Amino acid sequence: MRRAAPAHPLADRTILLVDDDPANIQHVREGLAGPGYRFREAHDGTEALRSLRESRPDLIVMDVEMPRLGGVEVCRIIKANSGEGGFGFIPIILVTARQAAGKVEGLELGADDYLVKPFDMMELSARVKSMLRLKVLQDALVEKNRELDFKNRELDRANKELAQKREELLNLTRIDALTGLYNRRYFEERLNEEFARSSRYRSPLSLVMMDIDHFKRLNDTYGHPFGDEVLRSVAKAVRGRLREVDFVARYGGEELIALLPETGTKEALGACERIREAIASVRLEHRTADGTRQEVRCTASLGVASVPDRTLLATEDLLREADTCLYAAKAAGRNCVRQ
Numbered sequence: 001m002r003r004a005a006p007a008h009p010l011a012d013r014t015i016l017l018v019d020d021d022p023a024n025i026q027h028v029r030e031g032l033a034g035p036g037y038r039f040r041e042a043h044d045g046t047e048a049l050r051s052l053r054e055s056r057p058d059l060i061v062m063d064v065e066m067p068r069l070g071g072v073e074v075c076r077i078i079k080a081n082s083g084e085g086g087f088g089f090i091p092i093i094l095v096t097a098r099q100a101a102g103k104v105e106g107l108e109l110g111a112d113d114y115l116v117k118p119f120d121m122m123e124l125s126a127r128v129k130s131m132l133r134l135k136v137l138q139d140a141l142v143e144k145n146r147e148l149d150f151k152n153r154e155l156d157r158a159n160k161e162l163a164q165k166r167e168e169l170l171n172l173t174r175i176d177a178l179t180g181l182y183n184r185r186y187f188e189e190r191l192n193e194e195f196a197r198s199s200r201y202r203s204p205l206s207l208v209m210m211d212i213d214h215f216k217r218l219n220d221t222y223g224h225p226f227g228d229e230v231l232r233s234v235a236k237a238v239r240g241r242l243r244e245v246d247f248v249a250r251y252g253g254e255e256l257i258a259l260l261p262e263t264g265t266k267e268a269l270g271a272c273e274r275i276r277e278a279i280a281s282v283r284l285e286h287r288t289a290d291g292t293r294q295e296v297r298c299t300a301s302l303g304v305a306s307v308p309d310r311t312l313l314a315t316e317d318l319l320r321e322a323d324t325c326l327y328a329a330k331a332a333g334r335n336c337v338r339q
């Protein structure tokens with residue numbers, strides 16, 4: 001619901017009148033009665049500060065000479081607390097019986113305007129209007145800034161979400177859907193990087209190729225979906241046997257491949273033996289339609305090649321050598337490692 005616009009653009013604005021003499025306050029109230037301002041009153045500096053803590057006026061017209069806490073001191077306190085979380089911007093018109101010398105002091109302390117008693121009511125009225133116009137502009141600026149801050153925060157949040165989504169999407173293009181391992185394409189990217197790093201620093205790097213033994217037979221006996229299940233379990237067993245820094249991918253149908261950085265021939269052979277054992281320890285249960293249960297196991301053959309090696313100068317050499325070793329493992333009777 002839209003509020004009816006006030007009759008005067010500055011009506012509805014609140015002015016805090018601070019003076020230890022009630023007659024002065026009354027005089028100013030009457031003089032400013034025209035546009036429909038709201039008034040609040042305080043009779044010394046302490047009361048003025050208390051009133052400010054309760055709610056913010058749009059303007060303060062304040063006497064300088066007051067008992068206990070004078071107008072100049074109150075002005076200093078308000079202006080020192082005008083930042084975020086403080087009083088904000090409240091224009092202050094100081095009124096004093098002093099001679100014009102005090103004017104400079106008051107303005108330097110941050111009073112926005114200054115009048116010397118006895119003053120012309122028309123002049124006070126004009127200065128009040130000018131100060132309130134300033135305050136209206138300032139309020140609009142503060143509001144705009146707040147909106148911009150809010151929009152910026154929303155943009156930041158949206159950007160972060162987008163970056164995360166992009167990362168997730170990118171990851172999806174690297175993952176093999178069946179096994180959850182990385183796919184061949186991403187493996188090749190990583191192989192190129194790791195091979196280049198290993199060549200540059202002459203650090204050891206091993207590549208393992210694994211192929212499940214007689215997988216065709218397993219598929220034929222228990223069905224393709226069960227074969228998929230076996231493949232998932234083997235992938236999990238291999239991943240679980242390797243270090244965080246090792247990189248495992250599905251290279252083809254039932255062929256997995258692993259990259260072991262900082263791993264030479266001896267350690268690679270050990271790692272392959274552990275992988276071979278882990279795969280041979282996988283136990284799956286197959287159920288036929290009539291409810292018969294059967295324990296199914298499988299084995300795999302592994303071929304491993306390592307650099308530095310004088311004959312392996314490119315990633316293709318390393319891949320070919322590991323494949324040759326895998327073939328040798330198959331020829332040697334399967335469920336074994338060849339290097």
Ligand code: GH3
Pocket residue numbers: 178211212213214215216217219223224225226227228231252253254330334
């Ligand atoms: P070996 O490797 O010991 O020589 O015998 P093998 O029976 O495993 O022979 P090969 O590696 O040539 O055959 C791979 C089989 O794996 C053929 C194919 O039907 C099956 N296969 C490939 N990808 C998948 C898959 O995603 N799911 C299932 N269930 N089977 C697959």
Ligand code: MG
Pocket residue numbers: 019020021063064065066
């Ligand atoms: Mg006074």
Ligand code: MG
Pocket residue numbers: 211212253254255
């Ligand atoms: Mg195969």
Ligand code: MG
Pocket residue numbers: none
């Ligand atoms: Mg084969």
Ligand code: MG
Pocket residue numbers: 211212213214215216254
């Ligand atoms: Mg096979």
